[in-house]
Amino acid sequence: MENITSLNSPHIERVKALIGSRGKKNRELENAFIAEGIQAVREALNPKLVEGLAVKRVYVTESGMSKIASSVDSAVLDKHEVILVSDQVMSAMADSESPQGIIALCSTKTLKLQDLWQSKPKKNSFLLADSRPRKCRNCDSKC
Secondary structure, three states: OEEEOOOOOHHHHHHHOOOOHHHHHHHHHHOEEEEEOHHHHHHHHOOOOHHHEEEEEEEEOHHHHHHHHHHOOHHHHHOOEEEEEOHHHHHHHOOOOOOOOEEEEEEEOOOOHHHHHHOOOOOOOOOOOOOOOOOOOOOOOOO
């Protein structure tokens, strides 16, 4: 397991580039996002639709490691690159004021509706997004 203690690590810049509103462009270009906190990372590690999500790296502090180890099967965690970071590094990476000590770098892919049906979902609820520009209701332009 890699250990990061330096605040000059490129891992920090990589995570910060994807967080918040300033990271929207990077998230869209790279099909990536950051899951922060125990619940979000646990859901990313155990996705309901496997084809649409992949966890690239998990960054944890020592306390974060004990939290995630108690809530996620070790076999699932062993499949991913886990990087131990200091509390200072986690504070620099995290978007929240009091981080829980765990962040995951995740990637997504766009699935076609046909592919979703072939995966035989247990529940038939999907979110369909239309990326075509729409006219703004307020100013009648394409904001």
